[in-house]
Amino acid sequence: xxxxxxxxxxxxxxxxxxxxxxxxxxxxxxxxxxxxxxxxxxxxxxxxxxxxxxxxxxxxxxxxxxxxxxxxxxxxxxxxxxxxxxxxxxxxxxxxxxxxxxxxxxxxxxxxxxxxxxxxxxxxxxxxxxxxxxxxxxxxxxxxxxxxxxxxxxxxxxxxxxxxxxxxxxxxxxxxxxxxxxxxxxxxxxxxxxxxxxxxxxxxxxxxxxxxxxxxxxxxxxxxxxxxxxxxxxxxxxxxxxxxxxxxxxxxxxxxxxxxxxxxxxxxxxxxxxxxxxxxxxxxxxxxxxxxxxxxxxxxxxxxxxxxxxxxxxxxxxxxxxxxxxxxxxxxxxxxxxxxxxxxxxxxxxxxxxxxxxxxxxxxxxxxxxxxxxxxxxxxxxxxxxxxxxxxxxxxxxxxxxx
Numbered sequence: 001x002x003x004x005x006x007x008x009x010x011x012x013x014x015x016x017x018x019x020x021x022x023x024x025x026x027x028x029x030x031x032x033x034x035x036x037x038x039x040x041x042x043x044x045x046x047x048x049x050x051x052x053x054x055x056x057x058x059x060x061x062x063x064x065x066x067x068x069x070x071x072x073x074x075x076x077x078x079x080x081x082x083x084x085x086x087x088x089x090x091x092x093x094x095x096x097x098x099x100x101x102x103x104x105x106x107x108x109x110x111x112x113x114x115x116x117x118x119x120x121x122x123x124x125x126x127x128x129x130x131x132x133x134x135x136x137x138x139x140x141x142x143x144x145x146x147x148x149x150x151x152x153x154x155x156x157x158x159x160x161x162x163x164x165x166x167x168x169x170x171x172x173x174x175x176x177x178x179x180x181x182x183x184x185x186x187x188x189x190x191x192x193x194x195x196x197x198x199x200x201x202x203x204x205x206x207x208x209x210x211x212x213x214x215x216x217x218x219x220x221x222x223x224x225x226x227x228x229x230x231x232x233x234x235x236x237x238x239x240x241x242x243x244x245x246x247x248x249x250x251x252x253x254x255x256x257x258x259x260x261x262x263x264x265x266x267x268x269x270x271x272x273x274x275x276x277x278x279x280x281x282x283x284x285x286x287x288x289x290x291x292x293x294x295x296x297x298x299x300x301x302x303x304x305x306x307x308x309x310x311x312x313x314x315x316x317x318x319x320x321x322x323x324x325x326x327x328x329x330x331x332x333x334x335x336x337x338x339x340x341x342x343x344x345x346x347x348x349x350x351x352x353x354x355x356x357x358x359x360x361x362x363x364x365x366x367x368x369x370x371x372x373x374x375x376x377x378x379x380x381x382x383x384x385x386x387x388x389x390x391x392x393x394x395x396x397x398x399x400x401x402x403x
Contacts, residue, residue: 028086035079037403042072044282051313052379058210060218061380063295064286064310066204073197080190087183091176211296222300228333232351232384233305239327239340240347240391255390256345266344269321276320276399277366279350279385280373283311286382289395306349306386307396313381315373317350319364320400328360335384336374349386 049065211218247257258266287308294300323343331338337353341364354374358364375381387394 028083031079031083031086035076035083038072038075038079041284041403042069042076045069045072045284048283048310048312048381051381054379057378058207058214059378059380060211060295061286061310061376061378061382063204063207063211064284064380066200066207067295068284068286068310070197070200070204073193073200077190077193077197080186080193084183084186084190087179087186091179091183095176208296215297218294218296219300222294222302224333226303228331228335229303229305231331231333232335232338232349235327235329235331235338236340236347236349236386236388237391240388243326243342244390258344262344264344265322266346269323269343269346272321273399275401277318278309278400278403279317279320279348279370280309280311280315280383281318282315283309283383285397286310289393289397305393306351306384308352309383309385311373311381311383313373313375313379315381315383317353317370317373317383319366319368319370320348322363322365323348325358325360325362325364328356328358334376337371339370341370345390347386347388349384349388351384351386352382 045065045068049062049069052059052061052065244253244256249257251257256262285307287302287304289304289307292302292304294302319341321341321343323341325339326342326347327338327340329338329340330336331351335351337356338349338351339353339356339358341348341350350370352374353371355372357369357371364370373381373383385396387396387399
């Protein structure tokens with residue numbers, strides 16, 4: 001291999017190594033971020049479960065918190081597995097680079113030894129001087145002098161190449177050892193999380209067995225929930241219909257006739273799609289929008305006009321967007337206090353509150369406190385959150401920022 005070729009080779013090896021490292025690092029950073037987010041969710045769910053477990057009776061709230069822990073734990077394991085896979089690829093690449101560098105170093109040393117030996121033989125008995133001064137013409141003398149200079153320069157470059165390959169080899173070996181160490185740490189984390197997941201699943205099965213023994217009680221609670229949802233649905237529909245009727249001045253329409261200020265608010269609210277802040281600072285979605293399958297009795301269907309967010313006891317509920325408090329009401333049953341905030345032709349609904357801090361007609365901004373979430377007899381603290389556009393129910397999960 002020529003000196004020029006070796007320079008190109010080394011630069012290529014280093015470029016590929018550093019580029020692969022940068023690309024892998026970005027992927028690993030994303031995985032590490034996801035792992036931290038999942039760990040945060042796991043810790044949140046653990047705290048919420050601890051609160052619900054203070055009640056002696058088992059409840060769906062406990063099962064929801066436990067299910068959330070399982071999902072978070074699975075997400076952590078998935079991130080770790082992906083990280084290990086990336087590291088395995090990088091370790092393999094580093095091994096190949098090290099093997100190539102070691103082979104190249106051996107070849108470079110052999111070539112340098114030949115050059116040194118040839119130089120020694122040439123210098124023995126002043127053969128260099130004889131070689132130069134035995135030239136028959138001046139031009140030949142100049143050419144032989146340049147040849148000897150190039151030969152000396154080549155030896156120096158060869159020595160420099162050897163040093164550079166040595167240094168690169170040291171860096172690659174250190175990087176390889178670090179990656180192996182990181183892999184061992186990740187594998188230990190994975191074992192720990194898998195053990196935790198096994199424990200959670202055992203607890204989940206035990207909890208489901210206990211809840212199955214309370215079928216009549218759960219069905220009764222479900223019937224009460226359906227009644228509460230129907231009452232809340234009628235309350236909101238009546239308020240929205242009254243607003244449409246008042247704004248249309250008797251004209252037949254199913255939309256609010258907005259003024260300029262309301263139109264601007266509505267447009268701004270629309271622009272917040274998938275970016276709305278959560279109405280509570282901690283918690284997880286325990287029941288999704290639409291028809292849900294019961295977590296214990298799979299044949300039972302549970303309707304939901306919004307989403308339920310299970311959170312900590314005495315959690316403060318905040319407005320998700322600027323608007324006007326259109327109504328405050330009490331719905332008998334689990335919905336308790338309800339606050340409806342208008343944002344042009346959009347409405348946000350906050351139900352299952354035990355305290356309310358706003359008044360009808362009051363303007364609110366994001367982060368303004370609306371009330372305190374209620375905790376039921378089973379120790380479950382849960383907020384019912386809805387979003388309407390005119391008389392159409394929307395899926396709030398699509399509007400909230402990802403956690």
